Amino acid sequence: MTAQDILASLVSFPSVVGRPNAAIVDWIRSYLASHGVQATVLPGPEGDRSNLFATIGPRDRPGLILSGHMGVVPAEEPEWISDPFRLRRDGDRLYGRGASDMKGFLAAALAAVPRLLALQPKSPIHFAFSYDEEAGCRGVPHLIARLGELCAHPACAVIGEPSGLRAIRGHKGKAAARITIRGRAGHSSRPDLGLNAIHAMAPVLAAAVAAAEAAKSGPRRPAFEPPYSTVQVGALRGGEALNIIPALCVAEVEARAVSGVSPVALLDPIRTALARLDAEGFETRWEPLSDYPALALPEDAPIARMLADISGQEPLAAVSYGTEAGLYMAAGIDAIICGPGDIARAHKPNEYIEASELAACERLILDLAARFARA
Incomplete structure (x- = not known):
């Protein structure tokens, strides 16, 4: 199968973040098996999603x-x-x-399998395919935790996020959380009988604004x-009507940190x-959504x-988006x-990769693997 054929198969699986992914995992496992490569399926704690790991050499x-x-990510844009979820070709696109983002890289890597096998590499080439990266890199930590039982400690990893095939050495780390405050509803004419969850969120939001300002003075x-770390509140929800004391308020916050x-x-x-509100009778919850370190x-x-x-190009020092790297x-x-591919095309309607980019990636993988084959 060509890289385009494989990409068509991979795109056909609506492997949307947060949903079961057994279908695409099984297809990749079967494809590798057809070439005599055994893949290990590594179920995550969710029970309905898995990582996949395989080795040549x-x-x-x-x-x-x-x-x-x-x-x-979902594809619900009109x-x-x-x-x-059906690959369409128009010219080179x-x-x-x-x-x-990023089945093109997976397709190029899988298309290279027959030639990778022919190399008979002295140092192994591993395939590490993860789930729920788009939800804050939730799947790959479980894969990394099991590498010790799957292979010798790897020398390096190439994370095939769309970069125009120009290597990138750095990105910021990220942590995000959902904050929930539950108070007590009531009629707005008697605020003394209720607990206003939106009002209670105010000092938490003030702490977020202060943290954002403080980060500007950091490394x-x-x-x-x-060139500095950032903090922001990205979502805020609460209240039902003006004359009802809001019993619930939810906010989502994130931090993006420079290396160190x-x-x-x-x-x-x-x-x-947030923790201070517990003494005031509110029920609070801090729910981590993502946590991955910076790359340097x-x-x-x-x-x-x-x-x-x-590639003939010096690697870029850093980019703004985060990855599993x-x-x-x-x-x-x-x-x-x-x-x-290009990160500017990701998460948008009519996302595309160029056929020439796919072919260039396959050549790069084979060239890189050939150097490891001789190591």
Whole structure:
């Protein structure tokens, strides 16, 4: 099968984040099995979603991980001009949800399997495909935790997020949480008999604004835009009607941290403000939504130099979006971002990848693997 054929199959699975993904996992497992490659399916704690891991070459030597996520964001925008889960070609463009982010990389990696096998690499090439990356990298930590039983400690990982095949060495870390405050409803004419959850949220929001201002004075990394960590409240819901004391208020907050700063720590003042409300009779809940560290791969890392040599382009120092790369790096595995497509096309209607980008990615994977085959 060509990379385009494989991409058409992968796009046909509506593997939307937060939903069961057995169908796409089983298809990939069967495809690898048809080439004699055994894949290990690694169910997550949710029970209906799994990661997948497979190896070409010896498992007892440090090797290269080709990492990507199988999940996609929903495709409910009315602007789609064709079925988002049916690959459509128009000239060089291949349209479909996940074509760029990031089933294109998965398709290129899987299309390379026959030639990767022919290389008989002395150092292994691993496939690590995860779930729920779009929900804050929730699936891959479970895969990383089991690497010790699957292979020798890997030397490096290439995370195939859309980057125009230019390697990227850094991104910010992120932590996000949902805040819930429950009070007591009542008629607005008797506020003394109720507990106003929206009013109670006010000091929590004030703590978030203060944290955002404080972050601007923290460590700076010129490679990022902006060059400092950030905190924001991104969603706020509460209340039913003007004359009803609101019994519920929900907010969602996030922190994006430059390297060397803990994104969770940036949210701590907000969590402390929330905890104070318990003494006032409110019921509160702090629900973590995501937590992944920043990526900061040294400029002289072997995988960075290798990709620079292959592509003829120096790796970018940093990008604004986050990926699973920071989690691999935290596990002691050099990680770098490099994949086909453009992040500007992701999460939008009529998402596409170019057929030429797909072919170029397959060539890059084979060139990279050939260097590992000789290692």
